[in-house]
Amino acid sequence: MSAYGHQMEREFSSQSLLSREDTESGSQYVLDSGFYMKSFAATIFIAGLLIVGVLLVTLIVTLAVMLQSCESRSKGVVEIEKASDSYHYCKAFALHGELNSLEEPEIPPVCWNLAIHYIEGGEYERDLNFTISMIESFFDTISPSDNHLDAVLMDIDDILASNHTYSHQSMHQQQFNQYGSNKPSGSIEDAANLKHWRILELYVKLKSRGWSLILLSRKPERQRNVTAEQLKAVGFNGWSSLIMRADSEMEMETWEYFRTRRTAMKEEGTQIISVISSQLDALTGSSLGKRVFKLPKPLHYNSQTPTL
Numbered sequence: 001m002s003a004y005g006h007q008m009e010r011e012f013s014s015q016s017l018l019s020r021e022d023t024e025s026g027s028q029y030v031l032d033s034g035f036y037m038k039s040f041a042a043t044i045f046i047a048g049l050l051i052v053g054v055l056l057v058t059l060i061v062t063l064a065v066m067l068q069s070c071e072s073r074s075k076g077v078v079e080i081e082k083a084s085d086s087y088h089y090c091k092a093f094a095l096h097g098e099l100n101s102l103e104e105p106e107i108p109p110v111c112w113n114l115a116i117h118y119i120e121g122g123e124y125e126r127d128l129n130f131t132i133s134m135i136e137s138f139f140d141t142i143s144p145s146d147n148h149l150d151a152v153l154m155d156i157d158d159i160l161a162s163n164h165t166y167s168h169q170s171m172h173q174q175q176f177n178q179y180g181s182n183k184p185s186g187s188i189e190d191a192a193n194l195k196h197w198r199i200l201e202l203y204v205k206l207k208s209r210g211w212s213l214i215l216l217s218r219k220p221e222r223q224r225n226v227t228a229e230q231l232k233a234v235g236f237n238g239w240s241s242l243i244m245r246a247d248s249e250m251e252m253e254t255w256e257y258f259r260t261r262r263t264a265m266k267e268e269g270t271q272i273i274s275v276i277s278s279q280l281d282a283l284t285g286s287s288l289g290k291r292v293f294k295l296p297k298p299l300h301y302n303s304q305t306p307t308l
Contacts, residue, residue: 090114098280115298119191127296132198135276135293136205144210151212151240151270155277158295159199160230200235212240216261216282218254220245259285
């Protein structure tokens with residue numbers, strides 16, 4: 001082969017090599033570029049999946065919370081309705097139980113529980129304070145006459161609770177059954193103490209304004225001295241009269257006994273202005289004066305002494 005032929009062959013080989021290198025370099029760029037684009041897309045795809053996953057989890061949690069809230073609210077509505085039904089039932093039962101002098105075993109257990117909640121929830125205290133305030137407001141509008149014949153009758157069985165009655169013990173037992181050793185301490189005692197102090201405050205206020213205070217009791221006459229000492233020991237002094245049941249009155253219904261005594265007072269010239277008690281037997285019948293006031297009471301049944 002001539003020298004020119006060799007030269008052309010060498011040039012052609014050099015161009016082919018350069019072309020191959022350029023071609024391989026271009027493929028590598030395409031491969032590199034393609035690999036880079038696929039990684040970026042995968043990153044976006046994974047990030048999108050994570051965001052969707054987070055949103056789905058948030059949605060599920062939100063729905064679960066909303067469902068639980070709705071269930072709790074529905075349950076609460078049912079419980080409120082049940083509690084409301086029980087409350088109205090026991091309220092009606094207490095009234096009829098007092099009117100018919102039902103015995104303690106005849107009180108439904110649910111009413112014992114509601115009586116405890118009535119005290120612990122503060123409703124009894126609010127009702128007592130409101131009633132005392134209403135009594136004070138009434139006596140702010142009137143004054144005793146100069147002849148000292150105007151009198152206010154107060155039921156001292158609302159004042160004295162020297163012995164724990166069966167009812168009191170039953171309420172403590174209900175508290176223990178409900179709470180065990182963790183039952184609230186002193187709630188019933190606190191209610192009894194509150195009632196004592198509020199009635200004592202009312203007693204002192206009425207006495208200081210010149211009202212004659214006549215105290216009534218369901219207890220027999222033979223307990224007069226003991227009862228008088230108990231009254232003085234807890235701060236009640238200076239009453240106009242203390243009326244106890246004679247032996248001949250022990251067989252009478254308590255409402256009849258109270259009515260008979262009030263009628264006798266009226267015939268003797270006493271002007272009864274008001275009667276204050278937590279029990280209907282003392283607020284039933286004739287000769288009740290201008291206004292009668294019933295103090296609140298969680299429970300009532302046929303007993304000689306009050307619960308609180």
